[in-house]
Amino acid sequence: MTETPRCPDPDGADAPQQRSGSAVQLFGVRLLVLLTLLAGVNYVAWRWLASLNWDAWWIAVPLVAAETYSLIDVLLFGMTVWRLKSRTTPAPAPADATVDVFITTYNEPLELVMTTALAAQKIRHPHSTWILDDGDRPALRQLAAASGLGYVTRSAEWSGMPRHAKAGNLNNALMQTEGEFLLILDADQIPEPDILDKTLGYFNNRKVALVQTPQYFSNVPADDPLGSQAPLFYGPIQQGKDGWNAAFFCGSNAILRREALMQLGLSGYVKETEKSIRRALSASRAAIRKARKASTGESLLIQHTLDEVEAATEEARRRLDAGDSLSEITYRARRRVDQAVQALVLADVSALQADLKEIAAMAPVEVGDAGVPVVTDDAVQRMAARDWSPLGAIESVQAVLDALSVERTDEAQPVMPLATISVTEDMATSMRMHAMGWQSVYHHEVLAYGLAPEDIGTMLTQRLRWAQGTIQVFLRENPLLQRGLKLGQRLMYFATMWTYLSGFAAVVYFAAPIIYLLFGILPVTSLSADFFLRFIPFMVVNQLLFAVAGRGIPTWRGQQYSLALFPTWIKACTTAARNVWFGHPLGFAVTPKDRQSGGPRWGLIRPQIAVSVVLFIASVVGIGRLVAGMSEPIGTLVNVFWVVFDLIVMSILVRAVLYRGYSAGGSGDDPDTSNETSTERALRGPEL
Amino acid sequence: MDLSYEVKDSYAEITAAGRLNMVSAPKLREMVAEVVASGSARIVINLEATGFMDSSGLGALIGCLKAARQAGGDLRIAAVQPQVQMVLGLTSMDKVLTSYPSAAEAFGDD
Numbered sequence: 001m002t003e004t005p006r007c008p009d010p011d012g013a014d015a016p017q018q019r020s021g022s023a024v025q026l027f028g029v030r031l032l033v034l035l036t037l038l039a040g041v042n043y044v045a046w047r048w049l050a051s052l053n054w055d056a057w058w059i060a061v062p063l064v065a066a067e068t069y070s071l072i073d074v075l076l077f078g079m080t081v082w083r084l085k086s087r088t089t090p091a092p093a094p095a096d097a098t099v100d101v102f103i104t105t106y107n108e109p110l111e112l113v114m115t116t117a118l119a120a121q122k123i124r125h126p127h128s129t130w131i132l133d134d135g136d137r138p139a140l141r142q143l144a145a146a147s148g149l150g151y152v153t154r155s156a157e158w159s160g161m162p163r164h165a166k167a168g169n170l171n172n173a174l175m176q177t178e179g180e181f182l183l184i185l186d187a188d189q190i191p192e193p194d195i196l197d198k199t200l201g202y203f204n205n206r207k208v209a210l211v212q213t214p215q216y217f218s219n220v221p222a223d224d225p226l227g228s229q230a231p232l233f234y235g236p237i238q239q240g241k242d243g244w245n246a247a248f249f250c251g252s253n254a255i256l257r258r259e260a261l262m263q264l265g266l267s268g269y270v271k272e273t274e275k276s277i278r279r280a281l282s283a284s285r286a287a288i289r290k291a292r293k294a295s296t297g298e299s300l301l302i303q304h305t306l307d308e309v310e311a312a313t314e315e316a317r318r319r320l321d322a323g324d325s326l327s328e329i330t331y332r333a334r335r336r337v338d339q340a341v342q343a344l345v346l347a348d349v350s351a352l353q354a355d356l357k358e359i360a361a362m363a364p365v366e367v368g369d370a371g372v373p374v375v376t377d378d379a380v381q382r383m384a385a386r387d388w389s390p391l392g393a394i395e396s397v398q399a400v401l402d403a404l405s406v407e408r409t410d411e412a413q414p415v416m417p418l419a420t421i422s423v424t425e426d427m428a429t430s431m432r433m434h435a436m437g438w439q440s441v442y443h444h445e446v447l448a449y450g451l452a453p454e455d456i457g458t459m460l461t462q463r464l465r466w467a468q469g470t471i472q473v474f475l476r477e478n479p480l481l482q483r484g485l486k487l488g489q490r491l492m493y494f495a496t497m498w499t500y501l502s503g504f505a506a507v508v509y510f511a512a513p514i515i516y517l518l519f520g521i522l523p524v525t526s527l528s529a530d531f532f533l534r535f536i537p538f539m540v541v542n543q544l545l546f547a548v549a550g551r552g553i554p555t556w557r558g559q560q561y562s563l564a565l566f567p568t569w570i571k572a573c574t575t576a577a578r579n580v581w582f583g584h585p586l587g588f589a590v591t592p593k594d595r596q597s598g599g600p601r602w603g604l605i606r607p608q609i610a611v612s613v614v615l616f617i618a619s620v621v622g623i624g625r626l627v628a629g630m631s632e633p634i635g636t637l638v639n640v641f642w643v644v645f646d647l648i649v650m651s652i653l654v655r656a657v658l659y660r661g662y663s664a665g666g667s668g669d670d671p672d673t674s675n676e677t678s679t680e681r682a683l684r685g686p687e688l
Numbered sequence: 689m690d691l692s693y694e695v696k697d698s699y700a701e702i703t704a705a706g707r708l709n710m711v712s713a714p715k716l717r718e719m720v721a722e723v724v725a726s727g728s729a730r731i732v733i734n735l736e737a738t739g740f741m742d743s744s745g746l747g748a749l750i751g752c753l754k755a756a757r758q759a760g761g762d763l764r765i766a767a768v769q770p771q772v773q774m775v776l777g778l779t780s781m782d783k784v785l786t787s788y789p790s791a792a793e794a795f796g797d798d
Contacts (some may be wrong), residue, residue, distance in 0.1 A: 175714075175747075175751070176714070178710045178711050178713070178714060178744075179710070180710065258710055258743075258744065259710075259742055259743050259744070262710075262742070262743030262744050262746070262747050263743045263778075263779055265743070265747060266743055266746055266747060266750070266779040266781055267779055267780060269750060269784075270779065270780045270781060270783055270784055273784060274783060324786070325782070325783060325784055325785055325786040326783055326784045327753060327762070327764075327784050327785055327786065328786050331757075331762050335798075405757070406753060406754075406757070406784055407753070407754040407757050407758065408754070413751070414750045414751065414753075414754050415747045415750055415751070
């Protein structure tokens with residue numbers, strides 16, 4: 001294998017580095033994947049077929065379902081690392097590649113934004129640096145101007161339109177800049193000067209649309225109490241996805257090809273426009289029928305207008321079926337209705353005398369020769385115009401006509417390159433790119449250093465958002481059903497989404513030992529040798545797989561949080577489902593920018609405290625039952641073992657609640673040095 | 689890219705010669721805004737001398753179409769060359785925009 005580049009390591013920090021994977025390692029990984037598959041299927045099939053205690057089906061079935069969930073989870077991980085890709089140094093960056101560096105900010109401290117922006121300015125490859133300030137702060141504008149940095153805020157079109165958070169911020173900036181490539185940085189991600197030199201070369205392959213580099217946090221102590229670093233995700237998982245051409249966009253520290261983004265925006269525009277026109281046409285008949293009913297007895301003018309609208313929509317429908325272009329169809333429909341309305345208004349001017357007083361306020365009325373007010377041509381035009389036309393009175397019909405347009409009037413910009421279907425616009429965007437046939441690259445070398453949350457409240461809010469966003473994408477654009485994606489790519493996206501369902505399995509895993517220890521009810525028929533002979537090999541190869549695929553990176557913290565944050569994962573699933581299916585708002589609080597002052601916030605982990613207390617009580621009761629001869633030793637031992645494991649896993653939350661923020665000295669308990677550094681950070685939840 | 693415009697009887701014709709790409713797209717948008725502001729919302733973009741267009745160029749056309757429509761007019765394209773036709777097909781933008789054979793014919797029936 002060729003030597004891969006190593007990342008600069010100024011502080012001697014334990015940043016992930018490019019390690020050259022070896023054929024031997026890959027062989028070991030694949031062998032362990034196969035063994036996991038065999039041992040896992042052997043265990044779970046036996047559980048389904050031969051071990052279920054049907055007398056206690058209400059816990060037996062959920063438990064075996066949870067175990068099946070976990071088997072699928074580990075097999076998806078196995079599939080991911082099966083193609084672990086260790087890339088070699090790409091060709092040098094093409095000297096003439098034009099690049100815009102975007103620094104996205106909303107409410108982060110100005111000093112933090114400027115530190116990142118000035119570091120971005122020093123990136124060696126020629127580029128323009130832009131601060132994308134969604135907070136529209138005059139002070140930041142001045143600072144940017146003083147340092148010769150570009151400064152972008154939303155254009156006038158955005159007022160009163162859906163803003164789409166960061167995706168909207170980026171989409172707005174795309175229309176105001178012109179670089180061939182875009183380096184996206186969150187406000188706290190300080191880039192290395194060579195970030196572009198090391199990544200632009202990948203774009204020599206004209207199909208590459210995205211190069212993602214790791215997100216690494218410089219304000220995290222070695223023991224990482226909040227589980228901020230994501231060594232498994234920004235490591236074997238992204239490298240494995242890369243092997244399937246499914247490495248995905250994580251919102252920051254990534255370089256994108258403008259052409260690919262614009263192509264996404266265009267095809268999205270065409271799709272949305274066609275959909276909205278079809279919807280309008282299929283709603284038009286009912287709307288006109290309804291309007292006719294409501295207007296019986298009304299003026300002839302309205303009746304005739306409705307006739308014309310009906311004729312226009314019928315014609316539009318015919319043209320659409322005949323394959324005419326959408327701009328032509330909508331133009332003709334609009335024009336036909338407008339002309340008809342104008343003609344009718346003109347012919348029916350007398351009926352409008354009643355309105356003259358109101359119109360007089362707009363001064364279009366002249367006193368005619370005979371001293372009688374007459375309506376001028378201009379006024380007829382105004383009345384025929386949309387807001388004054390007789391159609392204005394019929395909302396349902398007006399809505400149909402409004403939707404018969406190619407202007408995408410419900411959005412600030414017709415073309416929205418970054419997906420707006422989710423609060424995690426990044427994942428949705430790269431999935432659409434892959435579906436269009438573009439390729440992505442994961443470059444495993446830290447080239448930007450960011451700041452992680454320093455308190456549990458901010459951390460929880462951030463994890464919730466990520467989980468919600470991922471579930472939104474899952475429900476809106478299920479990767480298993482997306483046309484254009486290869487099977488491997490579908491499963492790679494699905495794998496990430498699958499991990500976010502772990503909260504439900506966790507509840508069952510907690511419930512099973514509690515139920516046994518309190519009531520002696522075992523979900524399996526017996527804890528015989530059969531059970532251990534199948535279960536232990538599965539657990540062992542499973543753990544070995546993580547160890548070998550991870551090459552010694554610390555994964556325990558990630559495993560702890562994946563289980564311990566079960567209330568967050570469940571809340572994410574339920575709120576995202578309500579959002580997608582019933583249009584409820586996601587209802588998350590805005591991530592607090594600064595660390596909360598005051599004492600430890602135990603209230604944030606109330607469900608976990610409750611579960612831990614119940615687990616503890618159950619153990620005491622279980623041991624008491626054993627002593628009293630009410631239960632058998634093996635069952636008690638196994639379940640007490642699980643309780644101890646669960647409590648060790650959840651103990652990390654105690655440290656998280658007590659964590660007082662990062663201090664470079666390492667003591668980690670000086671809140672004053674770091675209370676401005678907590679920003680919203682991108683992090684993939686249970687997969688870490 | 690060379691951009692120029694001429695106001696005709698019933699429409700304004702914008703001639704775009706060269707490459708309509710991410711660099712020239714904002715300039716086209718500016719020119720259309722200028723033409724619309726001067727009172728001509730019926731616009732034909734003559735693409736006879738446009739040898740290359742990318743997705744940013746197409747995006748600009750959509751932005752211009754919106755501007756023209758909102759001013760009560762329309763924007764049409766004429767004399768599309770093979771590469772541009774291919775890009776229109778690739779992004780299925782040909783479903784939205786009709787390409788007319790020549791600028792004179794673009795508003796011919798209207």
